[in-house]
Amino acid sequence: MRVVHYLNQFFGGVGAEEHAGAPLQVRDGAVGPGRLLEPLLGDESRIVMTLLCGDNYAVENQEAVIASAIEKMHPLRADLFVAGPCFDAGRYGMAAGALCAAVQAELKIPAITGMNEENPGVDLYRDALYIIDSGSNPAKMREVVGKMAGLGQKLVQKRAVGLPAEEGYLPRGLLRDQVVKHTAARRLVDMLVAKLNGTAFESEMLPVAFEPTPMPAAIKNLSQARVMLITDGGLVPKGNPDRIQGTAATRWGSYSIEGRDDLRGEEYEISHGGYDARFVQEDPNRLVPLDAMREMEKRGVIGKLHNEFISTSGRVNPLANTRRLGREMAQKIRRDGVDAVILTST
Amino acid sequence: MVQITSALPIAKMIGSNRVVLGNGIVHVTGDAKLSPEDEKDLRRRLVQKALDALQSGETQK
Numbered sequence: 001m002r003v004v005h006y007l008n009q010f011f012g013g014v015g016a017e018e019h020a021g022a023p024l025q026v027r028d029g030a031v032g033p034g035r036l037l038e039p040l041l042g043d044e045s046r047i048v049m050t051l052l053c054g055d056n057y058a059v060e061n062q063e064a065v066i067a068s069a070i071e072k073m074h075p076l077r078a079d080l081f082v083a084g085p086c087f088d089a090g091r092y093g094m095a096a097g098a099l100c101a102a103v104q105a106e107l108k109i110p111a112i113t114g115m116n117e118e119n120p121g122v123d124l125y126r127d128a129l130y131i132i133d134s135g136s137n138p139a140k141m142r143e144v145v146g147k148m149a150g151l152g153q154k155l156v157q158k159r160a161v162g163l164p165a166e167e168g169y170l171p172r173g174l175l176r177d178q179v180v181k182h183t184a185a186r187r188l189v190d191m192l193v194a195k196l197n198g199t200a201f202e203s204e205m206l207p208v209a210f211e212p213t214p215m216p217a218a219i220k221n222l223s224q225a226r227v228m229l230i231t232d233g234g235l236v237p238k239g240n241p242d243r244i245q246g247t248a249a250t251r252w253g254s255y256s257i258e259g260r261d262d263l264r265g266e267e268y269e270i271s272h273g274g275y276d277a278r279f280v281q282e283d284p285n286r287l288v289p290l291d292a293m294r295e296m297e298k299r300g301v302i303g304k305l306h307n308e309f310i311s312t313s314g315r316v317n318p319l320a321n322t323r324r325l326g327r328e329m330a331q332k333i334r335r336d337g338v339d340a341v342i343l344t345s346t
Numbered sequence: 347m348v349q350i351t352s353a354l355p356i357a358k359m360i361g362s363n364r365v366v367l368g369n370g371i372v373h374v375t376g377d378a379k380l381s382p383e384d385e386k387d388l389r390r391r392l393v394q395k396a397l398d399a400l401q402s403g404e405t406q407k
Contacts, residue, residue, distance in 0.1 A: 215363035216347055218403045227397075233374070279373040285389065286376025292386065292393040301397065340400045342393070344374045345351035 001045040001156055004073050005034045006083040006099055008092040012052035020091075022054035024065050026072060036142055037082060040149035048076050051099075058095035065095070066102045078109060079156045085114030085134040085144045086121065093121025101128045110155035114144050117170060123211045127320040130155065130169045173319055221303075225339040228306035230329065232314030233287045233346040234272025235263075235280065244313055246273040252312035252325050254332065257305075262291035274315035275346045287344055306338050314345060348399040350374055350392060364399040366392060 009019040011032050030038045030047040038047050051069055058065050073081070081103040083096035093115045100111035114132035115122050122131060130151055134144040147168040154161055164171045180187070187204070194201035219225050236244055242253035249271075257263070263284035270277035270287075280287040288309055297305045310329055314322070333341060348364040351357050352374060357365045368374035375389050 210360050213361050213363065215403050219400045222397060222401055225400075227400075276372050279376065279378045282378070283376060286373035286378075286385075289375040289389050289393050292375070292389040295390065296393060296397065341347040342396050342400075343347060343349045343351075344368065345349055345353060345357070346371050346374060 002078045003047045003080045004049045004078045005047050006051045009054040014052055020054040020056040023057050024053040024068050036145045037149055040146050055091035059091045062098055070106050080152050081111040083113040087134050087138050088116045088136045090120045093119035097121040097125030101125055112148050112152045114148050126170050126172055132168050133170050219340050223300055224303040226304045226306055227302045227340045228338040229288050229309040230341055231288050231311050231344045234270045234313035235268055235284050235287050235311050236271050238269050240271050244271050246271045246313050247315050248317045249313040254308045254310045256308050257290055258307040261294045272313040272315055348396045350396055366395045
């Protein structure tokens with residue numbers, strides 16, 4: 001197994017905080033924690049390259065660091081990318097997470113990292129990555145690296161990955177079918193009894209955390225702004241050309257409204273299993289208010305109504321999925337030069 | 347961005363920054379009980395509120 005390892009300036013031995021501005025650099029073979037990692041990965045495994053970067057440099061130049069790291073890794077044909085472990089180091093965690101996500105997406109090889117649950121890199125990348133729960137104590141390095149090596153091997157060998165508690169990674173919010181011994185009613189009552197007795201039990205619901213989203217800046221000059229309509233109410237052209245699912249949608253679509261002053265029910269349908277769509281079917285302006293927005297455009301209240309509206313179906317959808325849909329939409333919105341969005345949600 | 351929705355608790359839970367209360371889950375920007383003219387008036391008012399919200403808060407430096 002050929003492995004590439006990423007470390008920050010501290011663990012890579014470049015230096016402490018005063019070297020946090022150090023740019024990306026390359027070492028042959030294993031460095032620092034990599035020397036612990038290499039033998040744990042199995043007999044045939046080698047760390048073929050270690051990438052080092054200062055924490056500040058990595059966060060301030062994230063895109064350039066990612067591009068450069070991918071370029072350096074490309075000819076090595078590595079089987080696995082390992083970053084960290086990062087413990088509580090926030091900038092390190094963010095860089096490690098970003099690199100792992102990029103390597104998985106672009107080089108199509110598994111990546112693994114380790115962080116304490118409070119590390120900001122966890123919120124950003126837990127959906128996309130296996131992140132071993134490192135705790136906050138670097139003295140546990142050997143134990144943490146051992147878990148990373150174990151799960152890393154499984155990923156490379158495409159063996160089945162166990163539950164978060166079994167493998168030691170932070171829950172990713174993935175759902176998996178499982179056969180269990182008792183019915184939901186029995187499990188529920190058992191949990192309730194345990195709670196009343198003050199004994200330990202494990203909830204089957206994961207608390208979902210939403211990181212705060214900064215408020216986008218106010219529009220200064222609305223009469224010059226390009227405004228776009230988006231809906232998660234599932235309005236699609238007749239025939240649903242993008243086959244947007246009515247539940248747990250994995251796709252979204254963008255549909256032309258060029259030259260139209262309102263939306264007509266006979267040209268649209270609703271792919272959304274979560275509300276009574278008859279009213280919107282009768283008059284789609286009740287969901288995507290094209291008629292009123294067109295008036296605003298004609299009166300010069302807004303600069304331009306964008307000539308497409310975006311639609312998907314927001315129903316029973318895992319967060320990992322909806323976040324991806326949102327990111328994809330945001331890319332299009334930026335590309336199209338849209339200044340403001342009105343999102344209508346059912 | 348501004349969100350027009352009748353599911354206010356969901357908008358709050360996910361931390362939506364600008365929210366305009368819609369006129370019902372089944373017709374966020376409409377009302378089947380109104381005459382077409384009154385319904386369009388309601389929609390104009392909702393859209394105007396959304397546009398007002400877009401201009402609220404800090405402007406870009």
